[in-house]
Amino acid sequence: MSDSAVRAAFAFQANWARTLGAPFTERLIVAVAGVIDGSTAVGARVLGWPGEPVADALVLRLLGGLNALVRAGALPRLAAAYPPNPLPEHDFIAGRVAAALADPRLLPWLDSPPQTNEVGRSGVLMPGLMAIAAATGLPLRLFELGASAGLNLRLDHYGYDFNGLTVGPADAAVRLVPAWSGSPPPDVPVAVVARAGVDRAPVDLRRDADRLLAYVWPDQPDRVARLDAAIAAFLADPVPIVGADAADWVEDQVALLPGTATVVLHSIAFQYFPAASQARIAKHMEALGAAATVAAPLAWLRFEFETAADLPTLRLRLWPDGEDRLLARAHPHGASVAWLG
Ligand SMILES: C[S@@+](CC[C@H](N)C(=O)[O-])C[C@H]1O[C@@H](n2cnc3c(N)ncnc32)[C@H](O)[C@@H]1O
Structure with missing residues (x-):
């Protein structure tokens, strides 16, 4: 070059x-x-x-x-x-x-590319979980793909203000207030009963927190402070992130469980998976979706870029009916959310 x-x-x-x-x-x-x-x-x-x-x-x-x-x-x-x-x-x-x-x-x-885990994306994913809870009325089991350090897997522990609708613990260490447009998300409590994540190169926060912090620009002090707070909360209550390819893990780990909604979610990650892994994940979801019932539903929540030029979208596919809904367009770091759901 x-x-x-x-x-x-x-x-x-x-x-x-x-x-x-x-x-x-x-x-x-x-x-x-x-x-x-x-x-x-x-x-x-x-x-x-x-x-x-x-x-x-x-x-x-x-x-x-x-x-x-x-x-x-x-x-x-x-x-x-x-x-x-x-x-x-x-x-x-x-x-x-x-x-x-x-x-x-x-x-x-x-030697290696930047590693990031953007906590602001919880402010986009959480309204998606609220939509799933509203549609199913069930507690959720979360399976995050490309989870990085796993900070967004603790999203129900963060506090939110969605245009006046406050969500989450009042004393949360991390508070997210995205600039909101459109109607509010469904005002339904979210109960997370299990959570697990996979990443090809997980960030171990016990060792690599400083590395993660180094990639946040120093003139974005709010992001630095938010990441710092999320890391401290994670270290006090960690979620294990498995080091593996997302497709291998999905095939091995993601199964339906009656009485819970099984939720596969990812943010700004799918584009980095090899095409073969993307196809295997989609195939596994279709197969599980075909077996899903009202008592054992399956959700696929994706906050991803569809084109490089436009803001990323939040989409939800929910089985047993398998309908795909465009829930929101949002700033890539979650600074703003235009709710369409
Ligand atoms: C841009 S980061 C996003 C991390 C996190 N989802 C977030 O929103 O902050 C993309 C992540 O995908 C992971 N990744 C890339 N290819 C993968 C694969 N085949 N299987 C699992 N994770 C993968 C990377 O290691 C990285 O942590």
Whole structure:
């Protein structure tokens, strides 16, 4: 891959940061792009990247590394340019980051793609569970695919305000208030009686919490605080996440149980599964759906991108009738929800 493709990836990512309202991150990316050269091991590796820089999230790998070292107190001179300090002038941040790029501790961060677990998506999935509870009147068993660290599997422990409809424990450590449009979700209590998750590369929060936090941009303090709170709550009451391919796990684990609604759910994950796994999951769901009854229903709740250009959708397929409903369109991090259900 050419140096110019890498430079284009910096421009692309800076543009995204601007679009997402992250001015420090935009300025940091512009500064890195201006000073990076082949004179450091990090610069040489980045500029000589053999893969697809945008698809490989190369810039985000580097930002994650810088943020991790700043958060750990290992780059105090660069930290002086980071939030909560005021937005730095270009020359100030460029000088500081040029020195930081000589740090070999950044190299391992280039080895693997960012790992994320966006708690804000619970604010999209929870109304979906409310729709399932309303339709079935049964307690739910949750099976999450591509669960990452598993933070969204504890969604019933979070507090919500859906345009004035408050849901969840009043003293919840995590509170989500998405900007809501459309009618409210069904005001029905959700009882989760079992939960389990799978991920090809699960994040073990006992070891990797700092890594997960490093990928949240430092000028998004609300997301950082929310993730921090969700991690602490998870560590006090963990959910085991199995390391496996989602299709293997679905075939092995997901079965109907009378008296409960069996719920398979996933958010911004299905697109990453191999096509063969996607097909096997769909086949297993169809087979289970054919056996589902009113006393043992099956739900498939998906918050996924349908096209790259549009907001992701929340869809629910519910058996025994097998009807598929478009419940919502929502911001990818759950910042806003347009309820259509
Ligand atoms: C973008 S992350 C989303 C994580 C989480 N669902 C969320 O909304 O925060 C996608 C996740 O899918 C997982 N994944 C990718 N391929 C997989 C597979 N074949 N089986 C299980 N998980 C997979 C990744 O490891 C990653 O954790």
